[in-house]
Amino acid sequence: MERANDRAELLDLHIESLDHEAQGIARHEGKVVFVAGGLPGETVRARITRRKTQFDQAVVERVLRPGPSRVTPRCPHFGVCGGCNMQHADAAAQVAFKQRILEDNLQRIGRVRPEALLPTLQGPAWGYRQRARLSVRLVVKKGGVLVGFHEKHSSFVADMTRCEILPPAVSALLVPLRELVMGLSIRDRLPQVEVAVGDAVTVLVMRVLNPLTAEDEVSLRAFAERWQVQVWLQPKGPDSVFPFHPREAPRLTYRLPEFGVVMPFGPTEFTQVNAAMNRSLVGRAVRLLDPRPGERVLDLFCGLGNFTLPLARSGAFVTGVEGSAALVERARENAASNGLSDNTRFFAANLFEVTEEQLAGWGPVDKLLIDPPRDGAVEVVKALGSLLPRRIVYVSCSPATLARDAQILVHQQGYKLRAAGVANMFPHTAHVESLALFERE
Secondary structure (H helix, E strand, O other), X not given: XXXXXXXXXXXXXXXXXXXXXXXXXXXXXXXXXXXXXXXXXXXXXXEEEEXXXXXXXXXXXXXXXXXXXXXXXXXXOEOOEOOOOXXXXXXXXXXXXXXXXXXXXXXXXOOOOOOEEOOOEOOOOOXXXXXXXXXXXXXXXXXXXXXXXXXXXXOXXXXXXXXXXXXXXXXXXXXXXXXXXXXXXXXXXXXXXXXXXXXXXXXXXXXXXXXXXXXXXXXXXXXXXXXXXXXXXEOOOHHHOEEEEOOOOOOOEEEEHHHOEXXXXXXXXXXXXXXXXXXXXXXXXXXXXXXXXXXXXXXXXXXXXXXXXXXXXXXXXXXXXXXXXXXXXXXXHHXXXXXXXXXXXXXXXXXXXXXXXXXXXXXXXXXXXXXXXXXXXXXXXXXXXXXXXXEEEEEEOOHHHHHHHHHHHHHOOOOEEEEEEEEOOOOOOOOOEEEEEEEOO
16 A cells, blocks of 8 residues: 555656766756656656755656657666666667767866767677676575676675676576575675686686585586586685686687787786777777877777787887786787787886876877776876877776866867767666877877
8 A cells, every 4th residue: 555655755757868877867846856767858757765955866666758769678687787777778869878978078077079079889789798797695585596786776686587788698697607606515605706708718707705615616617518618716816816617728818800919818807898899999099099100109008908909000119008017917918929029018007196207208109098997097198298199099988087187188288189989888888988089289
């Protein structure tokens, strides 16, 4: 039976737009209401979940009048699982949302406007996620072990039987993994399974907090062979991972065929989750930077050489700098295996504390590529005074920090923002991947 206070918490709202987390924005009696699950142009009945002085939060209970972009989510777990929050919007609406977020951040935070907007890079909408960290929980009330992503805004694990954004072969492992872990002696001491999918290999890294028994080892070997995966174990931090079964097996790799590059990587090393979109992103970044034979290019936050090696394939001499010494070593190995050692070099350095003198010490630079984590590259762009490369391509996973750094490049360092655009690296989520081209006249 509906109580009076329940009725008071239900509001009929018109959704005007979306915020940066893809929540609907509505107004009620002059107050902003953020509505999870609402889309622009529609009328919804929403339940208030939280009241604050400046705004309220709500969730859609019923769509009274759907908007033009609403579609039926493919995943049966949508709305509970926190892995996606935009499956109810069509592809065009998702892309438009991300482009608007990028433009709004550049204008509001950076006080800059690109001279041109790059066409959105798009790829597969489903089965694209080749890297994932799955949580594992023994939940007695649910009758066993759960394996999947967290529920929205919760530490609970969603009760998932499949996932539409994981590759089908990995999605098919969710239920067998539940059964596997339930049969282990350490079922309550295995909190995570990290998935890494390469061109021809799938690795499952199992975080084990207690040693395995002999029976556990037999079960893991049988699982690896039954499902044709490699099982690795991680007893402590990321550096403690090791192959459990099979001990001798092909390495994880991904390819960048446009540049004739094959990139080996470790299962816990950073790579983009969407291999198809990464190929498109690398291609666009290299074309925008336009490296020429004999030019000197600096690749900052280079990781394992994802941009460095394609840039070097042009004949330019490329210096890659990364904060992780282990990734620097991997980049050197990848350069050697691709025949690019002669026109690449790599350094380990903390780029969040880099100085103008340190940058200058790496030698003159004609062109620069920056691919930082979410924190951005504010110290790098502040320290460019003595280098001032003619052209900069900035690859970003945070439009807010890109906009902050763009303000410095344009208003302090004298660059023009020639172009910017988004890459739909994470379809069905509010994550915005983008890249921008800066030039000095």
